[in-house]
Amino acid sequence: MTAKIIPFDYEGQPVRFNADGWLHATEIAERFDKRPNDWLSLPSTIEYLEALNRRTVTGLSGNAWSMTKRGGKNQGTWLHPRLAVAFARWLSVDFSVWCDEQIDALLRGESKPxxxxxxxxxxxxxxxxxxxxxxxxxxxxxxxxxxxxxxxxxxxxxxxxxxxxxxxxxxxxxxxxxxxxxxxxxxxxxxxxxxxxxxxxxxxxxxxxxxxxxxxxxxx
Structure with a gap:
């Protein structure tokens, strides 16, 4: 995880993305008493990852859509922007709408916290x-x-x-x-x-x- 980490605020709580739109999934999931691995293990998520792999030229493996950083302040599971909104919807519909807006702003270069x-x-x-x-x-x-x-x-x-x-x-x-x-x-x-x-x-x-x-x- 080398891209710049950009903090946002959701209902008074920090939510971290990197400049490429990856979401710090572990951090936000804890506030909903959930874990990223539980979502990644769901049959619907596995099916979605398989569909992504079929439609992506690079043919990323399932694990390439998420990454785990160990040690340091940014440790935990980070999700690719193509997965972030689907994951956020699992946590909360309202949060998923907000998350989609922040990722869109990041990818457009509008990265103001x-x-x-x-x-x-x-x-x-x-x-x-x-x-x-x-x-x-x-x-x-x-x-x-x-x-x-x-x-x-x-x-x-x-x-x-x-x-x-x-x-x-x-x-x-x-x-x-x-x-x-x-x-x-x-x-x-x-x-x-x-x-x-x-x-x-x-x-x-x-x-x-x-x-x-x-x-x-x-x-x-």
Whole structure:
């Protein structure tokens, strides 16, 4: 295991992949009171490995889809990205969806740790809240909870089209980055005194530009 180890965060717990998308299966399985070897020994897993071998030019043996590192902080069983999601589904359906997103980001070169993206989004949210409070204060008013809630929903609306809350712990690093950029833009717009309706139009245009650039980068 020579590739760089990249830590992610799933529901407050670290999950490790390497830069090639291999999952540290032993580490995460322990949190579900399971073992990788139990999954690897299942008839359905063996059948899946046989199918993979038939369809893979390199003709890897079953053991080549997993590897065990002994000694050191990265010891344990690691699974190839072609197996990681199937293994994650055995552990938890929700975890498998999250795992698929992280592997996709890694293989696309978007390897920013989730925990870092989550912290940045939290900072962006705090900046928006501070801007709202200062704006209300300048008008001789006191900011109310609904001011902060509606602004957070505005950010979600210009990104998803839905004026509703989102559980940020369920967003991947790329989604969190988009939220952060929108929040920072919103903070600047509030500082200029721009009214809500105008901010919505401006933010919507800004987010569409960011999403368009992202799609062009993927297609390149």
């Amino acid at each position: 989730w925990a870092s993206a989550r912290r940045e989004a939290a900072i962006g949210h705090k900046a928006v809240c501070d801007a709202i409070a200062l704006n209300c204060e300048a008008q001789g008013k006191t900011a109310k909870p609904h001011h902060f809630i509606n602004e957070a929903r505005l950010i979600n609306q210009v990104i998803t089209g839905s004026f509703a809350g989102r559980d940020r712990n369920q967003l991947n690093a790329a989604e969190l980055e988009l939220v952060t950029l929108a929040e920072l833009r919103d903070t600047a717009l509030i500082g200029t005194g721009m009214v809500y309706a105008e901010r919505k139009v401006n933010l919507l245009r800004y987010v569409r530009e960011l999403q368009s650039k992202h799609q062009r980068r993927i297609a390149a």
